[in-house]
Amino acid sequence: MAHILRGSSAIVGVGLAGCGEAHGRMPLDILAEATHNALDDAGLKLSDIDGIFTGSSYHFMPGLSTAEYLGIKPRYTDTTMVGGSSFVAHTLNAAMALKTGLCDVALICYGSNQRTAGGKLATMSEQQIYEAPYKPRYPISSYALAAARHMYEYGTTREQLADVAVAARQWAKLNPNAFARGDLSREDVLNSRMISDPISLLDCCLVTDGGGAVIMVSSERAKDFPKKPVYLLGTGTAQWHRQITQMPDLTTTAAVDSGKRAFAMAGLTKDDVDVVELYDAFTINTILFLEDLGFCTKGEGGAFVADGNIAPGGSLPVNTNGGGLSCVHPGMYGIFILIEAIQQLRGECGDRQIAGSEVALVNGNGGVLSSQVTSILGTEAVL
Amino acid sequence: MTETSTQHKNAGPDLTYQQYLQKDTLALPKCIECSKLHFYPRIVCPHCGSFNLEWKILSGKGEVYSTTTIRRKPERGGNYNVCLVTLDEGPRMMSRVDGIAAEDVEIGDKLIARIINNDGDCHVIFTPLQEV
Numbered sequence: 001m002a003h004i005l006r007g008s009s010a011i012v013g014v015g016l017a018g019c020g021e022a023h024g025r026m027p028l029d030i031l032a033e034a035t036h037n038a039l040d041d042a043g044l045k046l047s048d049i050d051g052i053f054t055g056s057s058y059h060f061m062p063g064l065s066t067a068e069y070l071g072i073k074p075r076y077t078d079t080t081m082v083g084g085s086s087f088v089a090h091t092l093n094a095a096m097a098l099k100t101g102l103c104d105v106a107l108i109c110y111g112s113n114q115r116t117a118g119g120k121l122a123t124m125s126e127q128q129i130y131e132a133p134y135k136p137r138y139p140i141s142s143y144a145l146a147a148a149r150h151m152y153e154y155g156t157t158r159e160q161l162a163d164v165a166v167a168a169r170q171w172a173k174l175n176p177n178a179f180a181r182g183d184l185s186r187e188d189v190l191n192s193r194m195i196s197d198p199i200s201l202l203d204c205c206l207v208t209d210g211g212g213a214v215i216m217v218s219s220e221r222a223k224d225f226p227k228k229p230v231y232l233l234g235t236g237t238a239q240w241h242r243q244i245t246q247m248p249d250l251t252t253t254a255a256v257d258s259g260k261r262a263f264a265m266a267g268l269t270k271d272d273v274d275v276v277e278l279y280d281a282f283t284i285n286t287i288l289f290l291e292d293l294g295f296c297t298k299g300e301g302g303a304f305v306a307d308g309n310i311a312p313g314g315s316l317p318v319n320t321n322g323g324g325l326s327c328v329h330p331g332m333y334g335i336f337i338l339i340e341a342i343q344q345l346r347g348e349c350g351d352r353q354i355a356g357s358e359v360a361l362v363n364g365n366g367g368v369l370s371s372q373v374t375s376i377l378g379t380e381a382v383l
Numbered sequence: 384m385t386e387t388s389t390q391h392k393n394a395g396p397d398l399t400y401q402q403y404l405q406k407d408t409l410a411l412p413k414c415i416e417c418s419k420l421h422f423y424p425r426i427v428c429p430h431c432g433s434f435n436l437e438w439k440i441l442s443g444k445g446e447v448y449s450t451t452t453i454r455r456k457p458e459r460g461g462n463y464n465v466c467l468v469t470l471d472e473g474p475r476m477m478s479r480v481d482g483i484a485a486e487d488v489e490i491g492d493k494l495i496a497r498i499i500n501n502d503g504d505c506h507v508i509f510t511p512l513q514e515v
Contacts, residue, residue: 197486245475
């Protein structure tokens with residue numbers, strides 16, 4: 001029997017704002033503009049929203065700050081904080097709230113001015129007292145340690161890591177809204193400044209501004225809106241650690257579990273997936289998640305991403321907006337992979353559109369490979 | 384409910400860990416139920432859920448599980464190492480290898496712990512283990 005939440009809710013509006021540089025804007029200004037765009041997309045008004053799902057690196061009580069700014073009084077508020085994966089996790093919580101009638105119109109939203117505010121990663125995170133004496137660069141060094149171990153165990157190379165960045169850039173070149181669209185070669189990545197071996201500057205995501213908003217309603221109502229509904233078929237969450245010393249095996253992430261849970265709820269397998277959107281904070285992420293979600297076997301991720309296999313024209317379209325590496329990455333990126341997946345399923349992606357996309361997989365990452373949240377989205381054809 | 388405030392008169396796990404380090408000793412909690420050790424020190428065994436723990440003094444020996452060189456300009460102190468060390472007794476911790484260039488630290492290197500005491504604020508670093 002199908003899971004009670006499978007296809008029970010649908011996305012009927014999405015909006016982006018301030019992606020790249022949004023000079024003179026505060027985080028909530030950008031969030032509100034993305035919300036405005038999502039409301040327009042759905043043909044709704046602010047007063048229709050009665051459920052808020054948000055996260056922030058700027059506001060200690062983001063649900064309160066967001067609702068106050070927008071001038072709405074939500075019946076239901078959820079600020080589950082699992083880092084950049086939060087917004088993907090919010091799809092599950094929103095689906096539960098919609099199914100149980102706790103709210104009728106759910107808004108998942110985020111905004112950040114990380115780039116124009118100075119480029120430093122905003123965080124309210126407490127210091128990790130058992131790591132601080134060694135001065136790791138947060139979060140880069142944690143990902144570097146994972147990459148180094150993957151290279152040691154499986155022979156993954158810096159060239160293969162570079163190919164992840166090159167593929168992302170090739171997608172970005174097809175996306176007029178991507179921030180980094182210049183030519184990028186494998187050699188450019190290899191020759192970029194080393195930061196924390198083996199992660200160099202161009203193995204790292206962008207630092208941009210940006211905001212995103214997603215509006216969800218129950219599936220019964222989904223066809224009453226102007227845009228083609230995109231159904232939430234499944235979301236799975238998993239977390240195994242907070243700090244990198246506690247990660248059981250640096251080469252295997254909790255996406256092994258989140259992916260299984262999402263596919264089980266959706267009643268689908270990896271072979272049903274037409275387009276894949278992974279949280280690529282660093283090049284190693286894409287390799288780890290492709291393995292852990294079952295698109296290739298453990299240890300073969302490096303070979304899988306090489307030579308354009310995940311680039312435009314390759315066998316599996318991955319990170320079609322250009323990813324956090326080349327499109328947008330304002331501190332937390334989870335909402336942007338959701339939006340790209342939704343737009344692919346609607347057929348709105350222009351030159352980067354994957355023809356005939358019916359099923360999309362999104363994998364959000366939070367902390368230092370700590371939280372993994374996988375969502376499977378689909379069109380009416382797979383409902 | 385039998386808990387009383389007097390049961391909290393002894394040091395918690397972090398303070399106990401520090402107190403051992405101040406005596407130039409590396410020690411960690413060991414589970415009396417499942418016999419496994421854990422890092423960082425807690426009041427519960429993260430392996431089996433038991434609250435029945437004791438402190439065990441360690442050999443100080445370990446092995447590099449992963450390593451990174453953090454690049455820093457020479458005028459700011461130069462490159463330095465950050466690594467994850469798997470202790471011979473099982474747990475893994477973040478640390479640094481001193482005594483060789485940061486770039487020369489390799490996964491699998493055998494290490495021995497050394498305790499750095501900065502006016503009572505202690506942390507553990509490692510140096511290459513000299514085979515006899």
